[in-house]
Amino acid sequence: MRQLLLSALYGASLLLGVITLTFLLFNVAPGDPARVMLGPNASEDAVQLLRAELGTDRPVWEQLQHHLVRLLRLDLGRSIIDGRLVSVEIINKFRTTLTLGGLALLIAFCLSYILNLFVFYLPNFSPVLALTKIGVITPTFFSGVIVALLFGIFLPIVPLTGYGSTESSWIHLMLPASVVALYPIAVMTSIFREKIQETLGRDYARSAFSLGFSRLYVFHVTLLPSVAVSLLAGWVNLLSTIFVASFIIEVIFSIPGVGPLLISAIQQKDFPVLQGIVILNACFFVLLNWMSEFLFRLIDPRIRHYAKA
Amino acid sequence: MLRHNLTLWIFLLLLIIVPYGLLMLGEALEPYSIDTALAHQPPSTEFPFGTDALGRDMFARIIYATGLSLSVTAQALFIAFALAVILGGIAGYMHNRLPDQIISWVIALIYIVPFILFVVAVFAVFEPGIERAYIAIGCLGWVAPARLIRAEVIQIRTSLFVVAEKAFGYSERQILFRSIIPLSLMPALLSLLYFIPELIGVEVGLSFFGLGAQPPTPSLGRLIYEGLSQIYTGWWLPLIPSGVLLIVVSTIYAATHKLGKATRYGR
Numbered sequence: 006m007r008q009l010l011l012s013a014l015y016g017a018s019l020l021l022g023v024i025t026l027t028f029l030l031f032n033v034a035p036g037d038p039a040r041v042m043l044g045p046n047a048s049e050d051a052v053q054l055l056r057a058e059l060g061t062d063r064p065v066w067e068q069l070q071h072h073l074v075r076l077l078r079l080d081l082g083r084s085i086i087d088g089r090l091v092s093v094e095i096i097n098k099f100r101t102t103l104t105l106g107g108l109a110l111l112i113a114f115c116l117s118y119i120l121n122l123f124v125f126y127l128p129n130f131s132p133v134l135a136l137t138k139i140g141v142i143t144p145t146f147f148s149g150v151i152v153a154l155l156f157g158i159f160l161p162i163v164p165l166t167g168y169g170s171t172e173s174s175w176i177h178l179m180l181p182a183s184v185v186a187l188y189p190i191a192v193m194t195s196i197f198r199e200k201i202q203e204t205l206g207r208d209y210a211r212s213a214f215s216l217g218f219s220r221l222y223v224f225h226v227t228l229l230p231s232v233a234v235s236l237l238a239g240w241v242n243l244l245s246t247i248f249v250a251s252f253i254i255e256v257i258f259s260i261p262g263v264g265p266l267l268i269s270a271i272q273q274k275d276f277p278v279l280q281g282i283v284i285l286n287a288c289f290f291v292l293l294n295w296m297s298e299f300l301f302r303l304i305d306p307r308i309r310h311y312a313k314a
Numbered sequence: 315m316l317r318h319n320l321t322l323w324i325f326l327l328l329l330i331i332v333p334y335g336l337l338m339l340g341e342a343l344e345p346y347s348i349d350t351a352l353a354h355q356p357p358s359t360e361f362p363f364g365t366d367a368l369g370r371d372m373f374a375r376i377i378y379a380t381g382l383s384l385s386v387t388a389q390a391l392f393i394a395f396a397l398a399v400i401l402g403g404i405a406g407y408m409h410n411r412l413p414d415q416i417i418s419w420v421i422a423l424i425y426i427v428p429f430i431l432f433v434v435a436v437f438a439v440f441e442p443g444i445e446r447a448y449i450a451i452g453c454l455g456w457v458a459p460a461r462l463i464r465a466e467v468i469q470i471r472t473s474l475f476v477v478a479e480k481a482f483g484y485s486e487r488q489i490l491f492r493s494i495i496p497l498s499l500m501p502a503l504l505s506l507l508y509f510i511p512e513l514i515g516v517e518v519g520l521s522f523f524g525l526g527a528q529p530p531t532p533s534l535g536r537l538i539y540e541g542l543s544q545i546y547t548g549w550w551l552p553l554i555p556s557g558v559l560l561i562v563v564s565t566i567y568a569a570t571h572k573l574g575k576a577t578r579y580g581r
Contacts, residue, residue, distance in 0.1 A: 150545075
């Protein structure tokens, strides 16, 4: 319990670090938000007035304090281009990305489980091994390009784009999500194979076999729990990759998620939006890491035991 | 040991020579010469990789782009390796003391935000460009190998021969720089080499966000991104650069894998 509280505090300190860093980056940086908002033709008085309104004329330390207080109220400010609330804008796009990422995660999870079972029964079946090797080195955008070409030009049976339009559904997300899922499937299958090979040599695995339990039973009851934590850790590490891959796939398949938002924010130098995206991502991953630590303890009695000792 | 491993040195030498060779070759093939009469030529004997919308020879552009991507990757690796050895070594040697806590905190901080998002944030503010992009990548990419070096140093620090060296009266600094760090270099170097495919991938991602090489300079990511919007007019425009990238990445990956197997630190 105390350990969990400490790690939560550590996560909070990391979050504070990210917030301060992005704040410094976007404020010490060249470029005056008031000037960007009003355009080059505005009078100096008007710019001065807006600066006072935005608070950018005060010392940096005071601004940072103000910024942190605002963040506590979940206020990320307004877009300097069109004045929309950044928090609303980002949460909407984030939902799309989360749906895409989540769907990809689900596909990856199911498929890698099936593949793992397959690998367990036929550990040296070379096509699976070769495919996982290819999957590990194939960058997501490359498979994205291939799939876009294949289904867009030569085989137009599945809707390629169109998520976010009026009669869209999760069907439109299936293809992009499967593309995102390819890399995690390959990585997880190879990690799993390694771990299972390790565990198979252990005494308890051999004795389970010698007691006459079926392969299916040994797989689920003896082996899976003992490698669960390292598998879960692998998944948690992959999540940030899945996220970034989702951004890029969103750009390729024109899905209105965080990826396209990121592009427009970069092009228009819309710093509040960029800042919001970075902070929201940091929050997400801090929370995720903390929860996974909690889960590890829940799943594996060995960790609980060593932590107490 | 590092200094006796001929394969490793050849590999590293190739990593420096090949990119600059490709850069010079690409330069000689005139990647910038525009001839709109020859726009959108499919691959032929004259233009093995076709031409783009402005009639530029894609073969020259791809050769140049590959050289550019690889050479800046090598630069980023150099920065990342130097930082990883120094900071990881210090953190491992000062295990659980203040310097280690600070360095570990910074590592965790960089891990929290997706790598590419950091680079994107930096280049939204500062002027983008491929060389600058890789300096930023090098300044962020040291975290993974630094973690490895730290773990390795912690392990070596408690081993018997270090205790013996202490008994012989070697100073702390001598032990750190002459015994511990050389021993932990190899796993760190390997982890960095494994990192190359990802680095090249980051460049592609940056190009997708418009922050990689600025036109007219061709980089692999830029070529793929530009080709993608012309996928219906010329299939070769996105496909060939993607294929070249895949070949480059998988070659480096396979070589690193072999190297890892040759030493005892392979994955």
